[in-house]
Amino acid sequence: MGAKMQLRSRSVEDEPRFVVGMDAHAHKLAVSVWDWSDRFNACLHREIKCVDVDAMVKTYERHVDLDSITVIEASTNAAILKRRLNEAGFRAEVVRSDIIADKERKRKVCDIQDARNLALAYIKGDVRDFVWTPSDEYAEHRDVMFAYRDTVKELTRTSNRIWSVCSRKGYALPGRSSCAKVESLRKTIEETGIGGFAKERLEMLLEDYERLLKRKEALSRRMAETALSKPEMLRLMQLQGVNYKGAFALSAAVEDVRRFSEASK
Structure with missing residues (x-):
């Protein structure tokens, strides 16, 4: 009875200025924020390691611009993290877990490299679909x-x-x-x-x-x-x-x- 992962297409009509990659685990997360105002030359804006999940929204309010999109790798708590960010006014989307499967991964909790790779995958156009999450x-x-x-x-x-x-x-x-x-x-x-x-x-x-x-x-x-x-x-x-x-x-x-x-x- 398990439902298959469903996708919806990415729209390029209103791309944000900042792209945020998030590597999230049960209690901690890491974010990599990229300035994409220059569509041909994105640059690293800020990285935050080992943030408590409970402090995520406050951290975003201090360090992340509202004109941004957060890319979260599909996981057990991805839907709830997306919902919390959406409720706080931030755009967030869940992407398939294989988006960065071919990248070298250290398999560490709150791996900033994974967060960085997620943001870069979005910027480079490797992310073409978002995972649908239920209401x-x-x-x-x-x-x-x-x-x-x-x-x-x-x-x-x-x-x-x-x-x-x-x-x-x-x-x-x-x-x-x-x-x-x-x-x-x-x-x-x-x-x-x-x-x-x-x-x-x-x-x-x-x-x-x-x-x-x-x-x-x-x-x-x-x-x-x-x-x-x-x-x-x-x-x-x-x-x-x-x-x-x-x-x-x-x-x-x-x-x-x-x-x-x-x-x-």
């Missing part, structure tokens, strides 16, 4: 979608463990449906005189299974309520074979189909 609302939809996926995976693993224990011990195998599995396992524990760690193990697995089952049902209900309240999801559900889960997942991944320049994309 806050649809980022939350994605979180729900991934939580549902992970819950289903863990539910399946727990079910397999229950079958494994019962099979090894020669106990009656529980039913395949969720309700039947819970009821038959309880009956097995109560009526067959299981003792020792086997009983403790099955009770722990049953507790985990019921907890995961409730979480799955809650997430499923949340997706259904959202799908019924969103016109674009309701339209998707009119397609044969698309239920509310499929409509929710597809909409969460795409958000706005108009961001694709061509139908083939």
